[in-house]
Amino acid sequence: MRVWKFGDNIDTDAIIPGRFLTIYDEKELAKHAFEGTRDDFAALVKDGDVIVACRNFGCGSSREHAPLALKGAGVRVILAKSFARIFFRNAINVGLLPLVSPDTDLMKDGSPIVVREREGKIVVGGREYSVEPVPEFMYHIVEAAGLVGYAKELKEAPVCTKSRR
Amino acid sequence: MGATITEKIFSSKCRREIRAGSVVMVPVDGAMIHDITGPLAIQKFYEMGGKQVFDRKRIIMLFDHQVPADSIEAAMNHVYMRKFAAEQDIHNYDVCEGVCHQIVMEKGHAAPGEIIVGADSHTCMYGAAGAFGTGIGSTDMGFVLKFGALYFRVPESIRAQVSGTFRHRVGAKDLILSIAADIGADGATYKAIEFAGPTIEALDMPGRMTCCNMAIEMGAKTGIIAPDDVTWEYMTKRRAGTRPFPLASDPDATYAEQRSYDVNRLEPQVATPHNVDQGVPVGTVAGTHIDQVFIGSCTNGRFEDFAEAAEVLGTRKFSANVRVIIIPSSREEYLKTLRAGLIERFVAAGALVGAPSCGPCMGGAFGLLAPGEVSLSTSNRNFRGRQGSTEAEVYLCSPATAAASAISGEITDPREV
Numbered sequence: 121m122r123v124w125k126f127g128d129n130i131d132t133d134a135i136i137p138g139r140f141l142t143i144y145d146e147k148e149l150a151k152h153a154f155e156g157t158r159d160d161f162a163a164l165v166k167d168g169d170v171i172v173a174c175r176n177f178g179c180g181s182s183r184e185h186a187p188l189a190l191k192g193a194g195v196r197v198i199l200a201k202s203f204a205r206i207f208f209r210n211a212i213n214v215g216l217l218p219l220v221s222p223d224t225d226l227m228k229d230g231s232p233i234v235v236r237e238r239e240g241k242i243v244v245g246g247r248e249y250s251v252e253p254v255p256e257f258m259y260h261i262v263e264a265a266g267l268v269g270y271a272k273e274l275k276e277a278p279v280c281t282k283s284r285r
Numbered sequence: 286m287g288a289t290i291t292e293k294i295f296s297s298k299c300r301r302e303i304r305a306g307s308v309v310m311v312p313v314d315g316a317m318i319h320d321i322t323g324p325l326a327i328q329k330f331y332e333m334g335g336k337q338v339f340d341r342k343r344i345i346m347l348f349d350h351q352v353p354a355d356s357i358e359a360a361m362n363h364v365y366m367r368k369f370a371a372e373q374d375i376h377n378y379d380v381c382e383g384v385c386h387q388i389v390m391e392k393g394h395a396a397p398g399e400i401i402v403g404a405d406s407h408t409c410m411y412g413a414a415g416a417f418g419t420g421i422g423s424t425d426m427g428f429v430l431k432f433g434a435l436y437f438r439v440p441e442s443i444r445a446q447v448s449g450t451f452r453h454r455v456g457a458k459d460l461i462l463s464i465a466a467d468i469g470a471d472g473a474t475y476k477a478i479e480f481a482g483p484t485i486e487a488l489d490m491p492g493r494m495t496c497c498n499m500a501i502e503m504g505a506k507t508g509i510i511a512p513d514d515v516t517w518e519y520m521t522k523r524r525a526g527t528r529p530f531p532l533a534s535d536p537d538a539t540y541a542e543q544r545s546y547d548v549n550r551l552e553p554q555v556a557t558p559h560n561v562d563q564g565v566p567v568g569t570v571a572g573t574h575i576d577q578v579f580i581g582s583c584t585n586g587r588f589e590d591f592a593e594a595a596e597v598l599g600t601r602k603f604s605a606n607v608r609v610i611i612i613p614s615s616r617e618e619y620l621k622t623l624r625a626g627l628i629e630r631f632v633a634a635g636a637l638v639g640a641p642s643c644g645p646c647m648g649g650a651f652g653l654l655a656p657g658e659v660s661l662s663t664s665n666r667n668f669r670g671r672q673g674s675t676e677a678e679v680y681l682c683s684p685a686t687a688a689a690s691a692i693s694g695e696i697t698d699p700r701e702v
Contacts, residue, residue, distance in 0.1 A: 129470050129560060133668040137675075138649030141321050142351070142358035144328070156675030176471035179504060180668060182406040184325055184422040204504055205475050206406055210422035267424045271333035277432035280299035280309040 123244060124161060125229035126173040131180040132207065134158075136189045143185070146192030153189040167194035170235060172227045172244075174200065177218075178207025187211040197235045199224060199242065199251065212258055215266040220252040287535025289442040290511055291477045294398055294417045294532075305441040305539070312434045313343070314399035314416075319385045320348035321647070322404035322423050324362045327369045329427025338373050339433030345394050345403075346370055347378035349385050352642045355650045383615030383641030386410045386583040389418075390494065391617055393523030397512040397532050402429055407583050407665065409500040413493035414520065415512030415532055417477075420501060440506045441541035442477045442534075443468070447484040449549035454597065454699040457492035458585060458663065458683035460484070461499045462554035464546060466564035474504030476541055479534060484548050485510055490519045491589040498584045499665050502561040553699055555661075556681035559669040567686055567698045575680075576658040577608045578691040579672075581639075582646045585663035585684050586614030588621040594688035595627045597699050602634045604694035609636040610652050612644040636691075648672045654679075661696060663687050 134157045136149060143149050154161040171177075171190065177200040178186060187210045190198065197217045201224055211218045217237060227233075231245040242249050264270045288296065288304075295303040298311045318326050323346065330338070338344055346366060354360035363380070370377035382388050386407055395401045397415030402408065404426040411418025421435065429435050445464055468478075478500045485493070493510050500508025510516070511533035520527045552566035580586075580594050591611070603609045611631050613619035619641055622628055628638055645652030646664035653673030654660055660672050660679045667679035682690070685699035692702055 131666075131668040133648065133666070133671050134675075137670050138647045139653075141647075141649050142356060142362060144325050156670050176474065176504065179470055180406065180501075180666060182322060182404055182408075182420040182422050184322065184424060187422075202471060202474065204471070205506055206420055206422060209425060213422060213424035267428055268329055268332045271428050271431065274432070277312075277428075277434035278310050279312050279434045280301075280303075281312065 121168040121170065121233055123170055123172045123227055123229055123231045123233050124165065125227065126171060128174040129176045129179055130173055132178060132183050132186040133180060135178065135186040136183065141183060141185055146188040149185055149189035150192030153193050162193065165193045165195070169195060170233045171195055171198045172224050173198070174224055175202050177203050179204035182206045184210045184214060187214045187216050191216050197237065212261050213267040215262050217254070217262050219254065221249060223249045286539065287537035289534045289538045289540070290479060290509055290532060291417060291440060291442055294400060295439045297398060298400060303439055305439050307439045308436060309439065310434050310436050311400060313402050313429060315343050315345060315394050315401040316426065316429045317345040317385055317389055317401070317403035317405070317408065318426060319350060319405060320352070320359065320362055320366065321350045322426065323366050325423035326404050326426035326430060327366065329424045330430040333427055333431050335427070335431040338375065338430050341373055341375045343433070344375045344430065345389055346375055347382055347385055347388055348380045349383060350643045350647050351650050352380040381616065383613070384583045384586060384643055386498065387586065387614040387618065390414060391523060391615060393520065396520055396524055396527065397516060402426070402435060406501045407498050409505060409507045410494050410498040410583060412497040412500070412507050412509030413490060415510065415516050417507055417509065419507050438475065440475055440477045442479045443473055443542045443544065444479045444481060444540045445544050445546060447480065447482040447546045447548060449484055449547045451548050451551065454685040455551050455553055456593070456683055456685070457488055457495040459551055459554040460546070460548055461496045462556050462564040462681065463551060465499060465502050465562050467544065468503045470502065470560055470562040471504045473500065476505055478503065478505045478508045480508060480510050486513060489589065490515060491587040495584055502665060553683060553686045555686065555696060556667055558667055558678040558680065561665070561667060561681065567696065570680065570696050571698055573696040574659060575607055575661045575690055575695060577610065577652070577654065577660040578687050579610045579645045579652065579660060579662040579664060580684050580687050581612030581614060581644050582664035583614055584665040586612060587618050588625070590663065590684040591622045591627050592625070594684040595630055597685050597688040597702060598630065598634055598692065601692050603636060603691045605635065606694045607691050609691045610639060610645060611636045612639040613641050615641050645672050661687055661690050
């Protein structure tokens with residue numbers, strides 16, 4: 121499992137260009153991930169590889185095709201200094217884990233990486249880093265393979281007008 | 286302690302005081318799906334065990350990204366959505382009406398104080414109507430279709446206080462490009478941007494839509510403007526029975542940040558490749574060769590935008606070396622532009638005028654760029670590959686700058702033609 125290193129403001133058009141948005145199958149989308157901006161990714165990415173980026177990963181469109189393409193490529197975890205809001209939600213909803221780390225500048229492309237998210241730890245190139253803890257409900261959604269699994273169990277949404285907490 | 290307009294909207298929905306930072310499951314007033322994100326949202330609705338949508342009258346469905354269908358795959362997606370509309374008895378605007386955000390606004394689907402979600406990032410535009418509009422993904426939308434509600438983290442607000450009077454051929458697009466350059470591509474992530482001040486109050490609805498539309502380009506959850514006479518006049522025409530009510534941030538509301546802008550000396554702005562926050566005064570890039578000009582999109586595809594372009598054009602012709610693509614954002618805007626005689630003038634000047642759609646903005650349908658080509662566009666994004674080849678370049682600007690540049694064949698200050 122290796123690091124795929126990216127910079128700031130990686131947008132959803134870079135992750136999956138507009139011309140592939142008629143596709144919804146994650147494996148098919150994966151064939152076009154980063155097409156034109158990083159062509160070696162789709163060819164060489166392996167199950168469990170980790171995307172490591174800097175600021176504002178996933179900015180731009182609400183297209184869920186973007187996290188789906190990465191999931192289809194075998195990515196399970198994305199590590200970044202920060203995420204764009206819609207991408208962050210979409211990632212969790214499709215069962216990807218977006219983790220926030222201030223230290224991604226120190227992580228090099230191609231380095232071996234091990235993610236132990238439950239312990240809030242990652243090891244890159246033999247060095248250990250801590251990541252910001254993930255709220256428990258997010259794990260429930262990710263472990264249910266996304267929001268769908270969570271929603272199946274619900275009879276109705278626990279809206280704020282009905283339940284006080 | 287006072288509340289922001291955003292906190293007030295969420296508090297009203299929850300019938301108790303809600304502050305920024307709270308995470309709440311809130312019922313939504315409307316949900317919009319289009320041909321790109323809709324099929325997956327519908328699929329998720331079924332996967333979640335959905336049988337009947339939460340309220341068929343609160344769902345807005347239309348096709349705008351790939352219309353009329355530009356591939357067999359797109360045609361199949363349209364058929365899939367039409368079947369869903371028929372099964373659920375949802376009104377479908379289909380391919381004929383125009384770009385989603387323009388349709389939501391002009392058909393009165395977003396009103397002050399409402400929470401509207403759309404499976405499209407530029408849903409933040411509905412803040413021009415005093416609504417809390419925000420873009421969501423397809424799985425979130427599947428959840429909304431089933432339950433009519435969604436989890437939100439109530440955002441902190443950035444107040445952008447704008448004063449001054451625009452100079453000749455400078456306007457709302459130049460303002461929002463300069464604000465994006467100031468705040469940055471992630472400067473408002475997870476926050477609401479509240480546009481306020483005398484300049485905003487003096488803006489017409491199209492100008493307000495242009496500003497709110499681009500809040501997402503700073504990472505914001507929404508852009509919002511307190512409803513005033515301009516808003517209520519627009520709303521009463523669009524939704525029968527609308528009654529004005531007060532909705533504004535309190536003077537002592539808490540903001541994450543307050544920024545002031547003065548437009549008195551604002552120059553026409555151009556966002557340079559490949560990020561929206563790389564805006565510069567037009568003079569910095571004047572003379573840059575362009576191959577294509579696009580005037581349209583949910584950001585700048587309204588009658589007022591075409592009138593601005595036509596005023597610059599006058600009786601001249603567009604450069605023979607530039608492909609000028611003009612696409613109204615809706616049937617209504619198309620008709621207004623047509624009746625004013627502007628369509629004829631654009632066509633006579635050498636432009637290609639298309640039927641209402643997202644056009645080249647989405648980079649997946651038509652009007653794509655070849656490697657090495659340069660586009661100047663009134664749309665909202667200039668990411669690498671956004672309008673075709675990843676080796677092409679996209680610059681963003683106002684309709685006035687687009688028209689001036691289309692005449693000369695290079696990026697041109699609209700005040701110099």
